[in-house]
Amino acid sequence: MAKKTVVETTINGETVEFLCEPRESLLEVLRDELELTGSKEGCLTGDCGACTVVVDGRPTCSCLVLAVEANGKKIDTIEGLARPEGLHVLQQKFLEHAALQCGICTPGVLMSAKALLDRTPNPTEAEIRYALAGNLCRCTGYDKIVRAVVDAAKTLSSARAA
Amino acid sequence: MHAINYESPSTLDQAVKFMAAHGEKARAMSGGSDLIIQMRAAVRRPEYVVDLKKIPELRQISFSVQHGLKLGAAVPAIEIHENADMRKYYPGLTEAAHLIGSLQIQSRASVGGNLCNGSPAADTIPALIAVGAKCRVLGPKGERIVAAEDFCTGPGRTVLAPDEILVEFQIPGPAPHSSDAYQRFIPRNEMDIAVVGVGASITLDLGEDRCTAARIGLGAVGPTPIFAKEASAALVGKKLDAGTIEKAAQAAIAASSPIDDMRGTAEFRRHLVGVLTRRVVTLAAERARMATSR
Numbered sequence: 317m318a319k320k321t322v323v324e325t326t327i328n329g330e331t332v333e334f335l336c337e338p339r340e341s342l343l344e345v346l347r348d349e350l351e352l353t354g355s356k357e358g359c360l361t362g363d364c365g366a367c368t369v370v371v372d373g374r375p376t377c378s379c380l381v382l383a384v385e386a387n388g389k390k391i392d393t394i395e396g397l398a399r400p401e402g403l404h405v406l407q408q409k410f411l412e413h414a415a416l417q418c419g420i421c422t423p424g425v426l427m428s429a430k431a432l433l434d435r436t437p438n439p440t441e442a443e444i445r446y447a448l449a450g451n452l453c454r455c456t457g458y459d460k461i462v463r464a465v466v467d468a469a470k471t472l473s474s475a476r477a478a
Numbered sequence: 479m480h481a482i483n484y485e486s487p488s489t490l491d492q493a494v495k496f497m498a499a500h501g502e503k504a505r506a507m508s509g510g511s512d513l514i515i516q517m518r519a520a521v522r523r524p525e526y527v528v529d530l531k532k533i534p535e536l537r538q539i540s541f542s543v544q545h546g547l548k549l550g551a552a553v554p555a556i557e558i559h560e561n562a563d564m565r566k567y568y569p570g571l572t573e574a575a576h577l578i579g580s581l582q583i584q585s586r587a588s589v590g591g592n593l594c595n596g597s598p599a600a601d602t603i604p605a606l607i608a609v610g611a612k613c614r615v616l617g618p619k620g621e622r623i624v625a626a627e628d629f630c631t632g633p634g635r636t637v638l639a640p641d642e643i644l645v646e647f648q649i650p651g652p653a654p655h656s657s658d659a660y661q662r663f664i665p666r667n668e669m670d671i672a673v674v675g676v677g678a679s680i681t682l683d684l685g686e687d688r689c690t691a692a693r694i695g696l697g698a699v700g701p702t703p704i705f706a707k708e709a710s711a712a713l714v715g716k717k718l719d720a721g722t723i724e725k726a727a728q729a730a731i732a733a734s735s736p737i738d739d740m741r742g743t744a745e746f747r748r749h750l751v752g753v754l755t756r757r758v759v760t761l762a763a764e765r766a767r768m769a770t771s772r
Contacts, residue, residue, distance in 0.1 A: 321484070338484035338527065341514070361515050362583055363669070374556060374585035380514050381586070384484050385529065428581065449668035450580020 325386040327352070328396025336383040343367045343378040345386075346393060354394035354423045358452070365451035368424035369393045375431040377450070394423035397430060405475075406430060406468045415464035417455035425451045429465045437473055441466065479517045486529040490616060493533060493643055498618035500526050501641025508536075508552040509586030511579070512595040528643075535645055536590070539564065546651035549611075551590025551644040555602075556581065558589070568649070569765060570658030570677055570758070574605035577662060580669055590644045593629055596636045597671075599698035603630070604677035605660040607695030607705045608762075611649045617642035627695065627705035656681035656691070657765035659758040662698075663750045665741075672698045673742040676730070676754035680713070680762040689713045689763070694726065694755060699734035699747050706733040709755065718763050723756050730755040 320335045327350070334349050341360075346352045346369070355378055358366030362377040369378045370392040397404045406429055409415070416422045425448060432439055432447040439447065444465050445458075453461065485504075487493040497504060505524035507513050508531065516522040530536050536552035541563045549558070555575035558564045564572045571589075578587050578601050592602045593613065606626040613624045618641055626647070630636050638644065658679040664670035675697035683690045692713035694706040709729035716722045736747035 338482045339479040339517075360518060362511055362579065365580065365582055368582055371585065374554075375582050376585040377511075377582045380509075380511050380583075382484065382510065382514070382527070382529075384486075385510075385531075431581075446668065447581055450582045 321384050321387075323384055323387045325388065326390045328392055334383070338382060338384050340383045341379050342369070342381040342383045342386050342391075345383040346378060352393050352395050356420050356423060358420070358424075362450075363452070364421070365424045365428065366421055368427045368451060370427055370431050373431070373434070375428045375447075375450075392427070392430075394427055397426060404430070405471050406433070406465070409464040409468040409471070410461070413460045413464035413467065415456060415460040421451055421453040421455075425453065425461060429468070432465070433469055433472060437476070438469060439465075444469075479514075480520070480523050482517070482524065483526045484529065485526055486532050488532040490533055490535055490645065493528065493530060494616060494618055496526075496528060497641040497643060501618075501639070504528050504640075506530055506594070506643050508588040508591035508594075509554060509583075510591075511583050511587040512591060530643060538646070541567070543567075543651050547647070547649040549589065549647040549649065551594075551646055552588045553590075555584040555587050555589065555592075559584070567652045568609060568658060570660040570679065570762065571602065571605040571609055571649075574602045574660035574675075574677060577601050577660070577668075589647065593626070594636055594638060594644055596630045596632070596634045596702075598630070598633055598700060598702055599672045599675065600703065601660070601662060601672055601675055601697065603703035604675050604695030604697040605658065606647065606677075607703060608658050608660070608677035608679040608693045609649050610679070610693060611647045613647060614645045615642050616645050623648070627703065630702040632701050652769070653681045653691070655684055655766045655769050657762050657769050659761040659765065661754050661758050661761070663754065671741065674698050674736070674747050674750040674754055676751065676758050678755070678758040678762045680718070680759060680766045682718075682763065682766045684767065687717055689716055689718050689722075692726075692759070694730055694759070696730060696734055696751060698741075699736040699751055701735075704733055706730045706755075709733055713759065718759070723759050726759060727752040727755040 356366035358364035504526040536550040611626040660677040662672040662675035681691035696704040
């Protein structure tokens, strides 16, 4: 068996250290080692996006990152989206617009949407759909998801302007 | 996944030494968006995974109009799209990279990995062929240059020896009034594997209103991506009117050898080769016309 390695990384703003085998994915370590079970396993082939986290500012399928690669990186997961004061605007809008049903895709969708709005504060609907193309949803038909993101972008923009 | 050892060399020398020692049992990794899936499916079972992403030569986008482009093999697709020079001077190669999978995949997947994985349907290879990319391959016995169109030898197979790595792409500087384009057909909006992909690069002499250079690359219509030589030649020296473009489209169809599979029939694919060739030649020519003097 290959030697385990110590990995040091920043997760949701906090320094985290863990031990892992080279074959373990970041998703496995997040869920099984660090008990951050918000990121979901949907396909393990990078097709569904349920495992989406943000690595150094870029949305990434954590199932396709070896945990050892996380060394020195800055990782944001769904667990870091809400603030101590309450839900993130995106999460609030998802509730208001009923942009989730079973919720299994939702953490991944939210992380992709967050990464999008951080880069592009006023995306067009086409840009939103493109940015969310890697997040599959079996329940909602995507319409309410897109409306929620549009609304969140508007709210965040006016808050910034205010 | 089977147990692996993970190596992460930070220089080319280190990587070459390692591959010399363990080449047969090692597999290079760039973004891992093909390799990790293959390892999970036990399609590949390397003992060593050699992560090349720490090596500076593989991560560079080094461009000047005079000297052209050196594109590191491990640059994530999303970085190509984020690079203003890439978007301006190689829009076809850039849009090909921006079509790979999803944004999540593009955070990881690289053009080098796309080529080395050797899928005949790879999106960036027709675009690489179109811009005349040369691949710098490095191994313990030294360095060699392979043209992009010669790199793949069959589905999933390339010219790389087990102890060699792909370092970078060397792409000629953009001639005045030249540009490129890539388009693919997929049944959905995003995320699919190309049913057909076509890349074209066009250089125009605006004064003469003629095409002075053209290269057309085809994907997903043969066991390897194809440089459509006759189709490209059909455009050179000519005014790019509908008749000329049609001749090139027909030559491109003749150069293709698609099969029936779950993504489409051979007949449909041949039709698509014609459609996409017309479109990308037209688009590359439009972009070439608009390309301001450099």
